[in-house]
Amino acid sequence: MTAPVLEVQGLEKTYGxxxxxxxxTFQIAPGEVLGLVGPNGAGKTTTLRCLxxxxxxxxxxxxxAGHDLASAPVEAKRALAFLPDEPRLFEYxxxxxxLNFVARLYGVEDWEERARALLDEMELANKEKALPGELSRGxxxxxxxxxxxxxxxxxxxxxxxxxxxxxxAIRRMKASLRRRAEEGTALVLSSHLLPLVExxxxxxxxxxxxxxxxxxxxxxxxxxxxxPEGAGASLEELFIRITSAAPEPRSERxxx
Numbered sequence: 198m199t200a201p202v203l204e205v206q207g208l209e210k211t212y213g214x215x216x217x218x219x220x221x222t223f224q225i226a227p228g229e230v231l232g233l234v235g236p237n238g239a240g241k242t243t244t245l246r247c248l249x250x251x252x253x254x255x256x257x258x259x260x261x262a263g264h265d266l267a268s269a270p271v272e273a274k275r276a277l278a279f280l281p282d283e284p285r286l287f288e289y290x291x292x293x294x295x296l297n298f299v300a301r302l303y304g305v306e307d308w309e310e311r312a313r314a315l316l317d318e319m320e321l322a323n324k325e326k327a328l329p330g331e332l333s334r335g336x337x338x339x340x341x342x343x344x345x346x347x348x349x350x351x352x353x354x355x356x357x358x359x360x361x362x363x364x365x366a367i368r369r370m371k372a373s374l375r376r377r378a379e380e381g382t383a384l385v386l387s388s389h390l391l392p393l394v395e396x397x398x399x400x401x402x403x404x405x406x407x408x409x410x411x412x413x414x415x416x417x418x419x420x421x422x423x424x425p426e427g428a429g430a431s432l433e434e435l436f437i438r439i440t441s442a443a444p445e446p447r448s449e450r451x452x453x
Contacts, residue, residue, distance in 0.1 A: 232398030
């Protein structure tokens, strides 16, 4: 049996009295794309940052490619890439220097060949010497994604990856994500664009109020809701039904 790339057991994150994320447990296999969706304030961004090791867990465990994120953070983080909704770039580094910097961080020996291929893939081949201030919002997003792909991570965590991209770039980005999944990379994709999630993801994790309210394939979720209202429903329709009555994040003082 193939070992999961990502293992999450009882993940919890609290901010003071607020339990922002409560008891998330799931796994992602190689080549699987998991969609993470939920209403504003559901805990999606907190969850992603916990998975990437940016935020420490309040409880639970996260394992990436067989490495515990708490006890072996360097090994775990080397196996993943986190791509936030807003590109985090260095103002005085060119496009090529960004890729060089990332290659040095991750010890990518054949980085120049990989970097040129990624620049072609992201349509940035003529922007090697450009600084971030000279790039459009969409180009910045593409550069951020190219930097994340450079070390061939086994897990890619994406938060609204299509922000700022034009329709043609969106089509090409979806193809890039599919190709990496086909090559065995596991992906966590969070987006408010529910048709995108429905199109790309093998399974969907719906959270609301910091808790899991649905997890499975779209067919699984439809079957769970059952009845004529669930049959043939789109993810958007199911999402509204599932989350409309979901609880708000609870404080420790409210805990039973």
